Amino acid sequence: MKDINIEEKEREFQAKIDADIKIEPNDWMPAEYRKTLIRQISQHAHSEVVGMLPEGNWITRAPNLRRKAVLLAKVQDEAGHGLYLYSAAETLGSDREASIDDMHAGIAKYSSIFNYPTLSWADMGMIGWLVDGAAISNQVPLCRCSYGPYARAMVRVCKEESFHQRQGYEIATTLANGTPEQKAMAQESFNRWWWPALMMFGPTDAASKHSALSMKWKIKRVSNDELRQQFVNVTVPQAELIGLTIPDPELNWNEEKQGYDFGTINWEEFNQVVQGNGPCNKERLDARRKAKENGVWVREAALAHAEKRKAKMAS
Amino acid sequence: MSSNEWPLWEVFIRSKQGLSHKHVGSLRAADAENAINNARDVYTRRSEGISIWVVESKLISASDPKEADSLFDPADTKIYRHPTFYEVPDGVLHM
Ligand SMILES: [Fe+2]
Numbered sequence: 001m002k003d004i005n006i007e008e009k010e011r012e013f014q015a016k017i018d019a020d021i022k023i024e025p026n027d028w029m030p031a032e033y034r035k036t037l038i039r040q041i042s043q044h045a046h047s048e049v050v051g052m053l054p055e056g057n058w059i060t061r062a063p064n065l066r067r068k069a070v071l072l073a074k075v076q077d078e079a080g081h082g083l084y085l086y087s088a089a090e091t092l093g094s095d096r097e098a099s100i101d102d103m104h105a106g107i108a109k110y111s112s113i114f115n116y117p118t119l120s121w122a123d124m125g126m127i128g129w130l131v132d133g134a135a136i137s138n139q140v141p142l143c144r145c146s147y148g149p150y151a152r153a154m155v156r157v158c159k160e161e162s163f164h165q166r167q168g169y170e171i172a173t174t175l176a177n178g179t180p181e182q183k184a185m186a187q188e189s190f191n192r193w194w195w196p197a198l199m200m201f202g203p204t205d206a207a208s209k210h211s212a213l214s215m216k217w218k219i220k221r222v223s224n225d226e227l228r229q230q231f232v233n234v235t236v237p238q239a240e241l242i243g244l245t246i247p248d249p250e251l252n253w254n255e256e257k258q259g260y261d262f263g264t265i266n267w268e269e270f271n272q273v274v275q276g277n278g279p280c281n282k283e284r285l286d287a288r289r290k291a292k293e294n295g296v297w298v299r300e301a302a303l304a305h306a307e308k309r310k311a312k313m314a315s
Numbered sequence: 316m317s318s319n320e321w322p323l324w325e326v327f328i329r330s331k332q333g334l335s336h337k338h339v340g341s342l343r344a345a346d347a348e349n350a351i352n353n354a355r356d357v358y359t360r361r362s363e364g365i366s367i368w369v370v371e372s373k374l375i376s377a378s379d380p381k382e383a384d385s386l387f388d389p390a391d392t393k394i395y396r397h398p399t400f401y402e403v404p405d406g407v408l409h410m
């Protein structure tokens with residue numbers, strides 16, 4: 001039996017949420033709210049960090065210096081996003097290193113999209129345009145999330161994301177307007193990324209297990225299916241404008257709903273990738289583990305140096 | 316392992332001369348110098364600042380949210396602390 005005190009606190013908490021008053025780190029919150037946020041924010045942080053790997057693959061092979069500088073800046077932003085988010089999770093009492101270890105052990109997830117390989121330069125275009133584009137659709141409503149530190153981190157992230165999408169679309173546009181080979185490369189890449197990008201919005205509303213409570217707590221403010229529909233509606237005309245074909249024979253404008261109907265997502269593939277059986281899951285985790293292990297001595301040395309300096313100053 | 320984690324720092328940035336430093340977020344770093352360098356890389360990549368303060372998070376003392384009512388409510392009833400509380404005859408200038 002819950003004691004009266006907790007019920008009263010829960011009522012007050014929900015009243016704050018309903019009145020759009022933000023929750024801050026030291027405020028009382030239900031244990032489940034804290035847990036849900038820690039899971040979501042750290043998953044988001046892991047995604048930002050793992051998300052650097054597919055693009056990192058092309059930094060040294062960018063076609064010119066401008067593209068290389070842009071890609072570097074973009075990937076550096078993603079590292080920053082990871083940091084804002086780990087910090088936000090820490091305000092809830094999450095241990096940063098433990099949460100990273102959970103990801104390395106496969107206990108904590110990151111966005112499945114990053115388990116797909118980057119096979120051609122055109123993939124840098126598709127990732128920026130479609131993957132960052134889908135991330136933006138997800139993140140804009142999170143700027144109004146009920147938890148203050150997460151909402152503030154998202155405001156910063158969203159400001160930085162819009163350049164990511166534009167540089168991707170610019171790459172896609174350049175290739176689509178290029179030689180027949182370049183155009184074919186763009187279309188081939190688009191065909192590979194379209195469906196995984198749609199999967200980024202998560203399971204259908206009917207199948208989504210965390211949604212109802214998250215909506216009530218205003219952690220989540222728009223449903224997976226609504227966000228996915230919005231993304232399709234804005235992206236299809238962008239593809240048509242540069243002459244790329246959507247790899248979906250069922251795609252059709254629906255006058256009545258003022259949106260596109262589209263084919264069924266391959267949820268079996270989605271589940272396989274989530275469960276660790278995507279094309280690059282192992283490679284991504286190995287790379288992250290290696291990065292952490294190879295950096296241990298640097299972190300230890302920096303601490304030892306700081307201690308030594310402190311001792312010197314004291315004496 | 317967690318004992319090897321770098322301490323947590325809060326970061327404050329002055330966006331331009333004449334404005335005060337404002338809290339922007341936090342990060343982990345081995346020492347203050349390291350914290351300032353990291354803050355520069357993370358929080359000022361788009362000309363957001365011209366000066367950085369860092370302070371170890373554990374050194375900050377904060378008021379207790381549970382005491383917010385008793386601390387801050389008394390101010391709500393003292394409207395005479397605001398200039399708009401006072402009536403000034405029509406025609407009075409420069410006040
Ligand atoms: Fe990002």
Ligand SMILES: [Fe+2]
Nearest residue numbers: 048081135157
């Ligand atoms: Fe993101």
Ligand SMILES: [Fe+2]
Nearest residue numbers: 078132161164
């Ligand atoms: Fe991004």
